Amino acid sequence: MSGDVVNLRQARKKKARAEKDRVAEQNRLTHGRTKAEKTLTRTLNEKAARTLDQGRREGSDGAEDA
Numbered sequence: 001m002s003g004d005v006v007n008l009r010q011a012r013k014k015k016a017r018a019e020k021d022r023v024a025e026q027n028r029l030t031h032g033r034t035k036a037e038k039t040l041t042r043t044l045n046e047k048a049a050r051t052l053d054q055g056r057r058e059g060s061d062g063a064e065d066a
Contacts, residue, residue: 033041
């Protein structure tokens with residue numbers, strides 16, 4: 001009835017590392033974007049804002065007409 005001897009301290013550390021790796025992988029999927037993706041998104045947002053601003057009409061006081 002002799003089983004393998006397990007060092008509990010090492011087992012806890014191993015489990016904690018596995019959990020930390022799992023969380024890190026999830027964060028990479030959630031937040032990780034390449035610089036090219038970030039640049040593309042920023043460029044598209046700026047272009048959309050410019051296009052929207054080109055269509056604005058300004059009244060005499062700067063407010064839009066209703």
